[in-house]
Amino acid sequence: MTDKRDRFEREALPHLDAAYNFARWLTHSGADAEDIVQEALLLAFRNFDSKRGANAKPWLLAIVRNCYLSAARRDIPRERRTDTIESDGTSGAGEVLLASDDPEQATINRDHARRLDEVLRLIPSDYREVLILREIEELSYQEIATVTGTPIGTVMSRLSRARTALRSQWLTHVGGTADALS
């Protein structure tokens, strides 16, 4: 049993930060992300013997994602998601979306990184998820397929649409002042 515990510490715990970052991007809430990571770690430890594949990271992130989905199902009434906004990037809408109604927020939005976070929130959650997994966590297509439970073909097409969507949202909302994506 101590052996299982050592292996878990060695193989799964190094991905704790990745698990939290992923949960945080799924939930948009630090407290919810903590709950999900806590639950996911306990589940992961209990089911560690059933882990397949050498790399624990996609396996752990898949558990995080499942915990998120069941929590979201439990909490539908108090859901306060912003990610269902299906802006197609038409002019006008974006200003309203980005210029938050909170004036303090609007000031913070001047910050470049902050604006990228905002833009990430504007794209559909399926897109955001695949971008985080690929570009931030640097998972392979196969690993992303494991995490999201979708075929590789879907991962590929979703990823290319996600990149296009992120870029067009960026150009629409931040466009003129940004250099990186234009």
Added chain:
Amino acid sequence: MPCPEQQLVHAYVDGELDAESAVRVEQHLAACAACEAVRQEIEAVRSTLRSEATYHRLTPPRRDAILQQLRREMRAARDEVTEPRFRVRHMRQYWAGAASGALAAGLVAFAVALYMPRADTTMVVNDVVGAHVRSLMSNRLIDVESSDHHTVKPWFAGHADVSPPVADFVRENYRLVGGRVDYVDGRRAAVVVYRHGAHVINVFAWPDSGTHLPSRLLTRNGYHVACWKNASLAFCAVSDTAVDELLGLTHLLEAMTVPDSRE
């Protein structure tokens, strides 16, 4: 009409193609302006996401609380005692309720004590892991920010007790981001900071005065710590990257250290 090869450009940039297909796409990119534009867009999106998107991290107390709860579960599993399973949300309120944090701190200290093999290696590991976590939490990741080793290396001369090897390993994807000074093993250690993907790797170096280093590689609270000695320096590299990625950097660094004065 978009070029039919476009999907392959994504797979190419993502390193998902076999060598033969990759060469074919490279040739196509040289000939197709539309696909080359797509490639550049993909790279732009990638570099913006990697440099600008917030990487959310747990604060050390929350991280400790989560690990503490996990260890409780692990012990329960070992003893085959079925503890009542707290609803996670309740646990969080419970921890929040321990407002002074004294209880949590005591438990963490207890857990830490359990995991510590020997006193002086313990202190070194405590020092470097603690410094690593603090550097991520505060904005005190770097004192001198530069990807140029000609800037970082001389800076240490005036600030730390040693001047460690410094290099920017672009090809291997270990990017030099800067340097810092931290207190380790009672010395002013030089800390060279690297980035590997989204992960920060802190490499601590201080004068080796018979320091008892922990075994080559260990894991503490989810952070890997790799230690070695070279010439008259003691080194510890700390990160939450995968073990192989951390060792990749330590191998590069060991290879470049000047062995000793006899050569």
